[in-house]
Amino acid sequence: MPDISRRAAILGGVAASLGAAATLAGCADAKASNTGSFLVRRASSVLTMDPARGELTNADIRVDDGRITEIGTGLSAEGADVVDASGCIALPGLVDTHWHMWNSLARGFGQTSKGGFAPSMASISGLFSPEDSGLGVRLALAEAVNGGITTVHNWAHNVIGPAHAEAEFEAMHSSGVRGRFAYGYPQALGAAEPMNLTHLREFAGSLPDGLVSLGVCARGPDRSEDAVWQREWDTARSMGLPITTHMASNAEAAALGGVEKLDARGGLGPDVQLVHLTAASPADLDAIARAQSPVSISPWTELQVGYGLPPIAAMQNAGVPIGLSVDNTVLSGSADMFGVMKLTADLPGGMDAKQGVVADATVLDWATAGGARSLGLGDVAGVLAEGRPADLVLVQSDSVNTAPVYDATTLAVRAANPSNVSFVMIDGVVHKRDHRLVRVDVDVLLAEAQDAMASIRGRAGI
The missing domain is CATH 3.20.20.140 (Metal-dependent hydrolases)
Structure with a gap:
């Protein structure tokens, strides 16, 4: 096995290369807890991609400790962080x-x-x-x-x-x-x-x-x-x-x-x-x-x-x-x-x-x-269903490029773009909310990327 101190030094250098703010964001990601509860409330459509459930309308998704526990209407919000999904389509990540x-x-x-x-x-x-x-x-x-x-x-x-x-x-x-x-x-x-x-x-x-x-x-x-x-x-x-x-x-x-x-x-x-x-x-x-x-x-x-x-x-x-x-x-x-x-x-x-x-x-x-x-990951990704990891996204269906909605699937395939993604959860951990990445310091990340590529281009003579 590789020497642990060597690996720690390498990984520490990677973190340092991103700058102090990005390092903090990266550490938060690595140690983020998926314990807790969320209620994604009143999505206009839920595209479960589960043949047994299909598409649901005006539905809620309850997440507890990283997993989907219920999908339905009028679900309890007790003890949950409520995410307003009105005007959105919910689908698997x-x-x-x-x-x-x-x-x-x-x-x-x-x-x-x-x-x-x-x-x-x-x-x-x-x-x-x-x-x-x-x-x-x-x-x-x-x-x-x-x-x-x-x-x-x-x-x-x-x-x-x-x-x-x-x-x-x-x-x-x-x-x-x-x-x-x-x-x-x-x-x-x-x-x-x-x-x-x-x-x-x-x-x-x-x-x-x-x-x-x-x-x-x-x-x-x-x-x-x-x-x-x-x-x-x-x-x-x-x-x-x-x-x-x-x-x-x-x-x-x-x-x-x-x-x-x-x-x-x-x-x-x-x-x-x-x-x-x-x-x-x-x-x-x-x-x-x-x-x-x-x-x-x-x-x-x-x-x-x-x-x-x-x-x-x-x-x-x-x-x-x-x-x-x-x-x-x-x-x-x-x-x-x-x-x-x-x-x-x-x-x-x-x-x-x-x-x-x-x-x-x-x-x-x-x-x-x-x-x-x-990818052999069909049991953990790609489907919204009770008991599965909570990897889900919300796509705005009331934006100028997505409304009015005729069919939720057609909207996802033909009308939506990344700017319409308002909420992203992976394994029960929120990564994007209200259109904002919450686990990455974007300004620091982009500055580091610009500097790194400028150095590479300079050495390559481009």
Whole structure:
């Protein structure tokens, strides 16, 4: 196991890099108690995403000690902090299934003096210190909560050294946001070199309890040699860790036959998430569906980087489990899951020249319950139901861009945006109230992010 004093020093440095006010906010998050009671009162609609309950109108949600205890009308407010939800839609916290959080400092870096996305990021990725990576994750998490995302899958694909992994994990753990940390590799790692599997094993044995679980993000057959990805697969599975990999992102990658390689070796399954599959063939999708490997799509970034149009309808028709993704704010610009839902709902109709190819209700499921199931977190996220952890958001339905309301699901998928999110609770702890983040000192966080990125740009000559 890693030396505890070394880890404490690293994590202390991460906290110090955020400044005094941000450090206090981070400590409050890490130690926030979910003991206590809340009554979310009179939501105009409650989209439970629970097939047994469906949508409720003019309903209350009672939360006690971090869990939903009742959903109904006229519930008791005794001993509870009452949250006025009139004029709001209540829904489960949104689930992002693939997000490179470390590079959130590089927002808008998709085109620079160095060229497009790949050369631009290559010019700066090696310059990120552990503190920079942790700060990028903290910035991403603040934006996630602001936009109603309560579960994240942090795809850490710039783990330059052990300290980078530890800094990213600590940023997640201290935030109080639910999620998975997918341990990865340095951006500059050669295709013949494996990730640091020795530290992965040490790291896995020393993690604290909490809302953040561990997985592995690997380069897979599309981006590493066969002996390398096979060793990484075997190691992750021997440790019981879920795996995620980019696959068939474009025609060139798809031509490598990575899906077929995985299928032939038993490398697919519910524990292996495939990301993008923009150029996947019908045979690929059939193999993935048979194995029930979940897929994460990120239509905004797939369009901008030139991967092409994600075959959303074909995935759905094949029976592939689907989750949605911001991917990165370098390309997407913002962590707007509402925008991701809207584009996901409309792209199949544009591709097939037919309205309604994918239903709004289906897309909302992919952003909540279905996304949680795809990460193996279906028992703790994505659904509002008695006995489950209280991860919920309120979306204003009486704003100029959301009213009048015809259908709550359509509003969530097509009209809402992060500015409409007025309240966010994760595991019974309030993170946003009255449109204000209450567990993050935003001014300090943004100042630190600006300074860190200015330093990185200066060293990169951009």
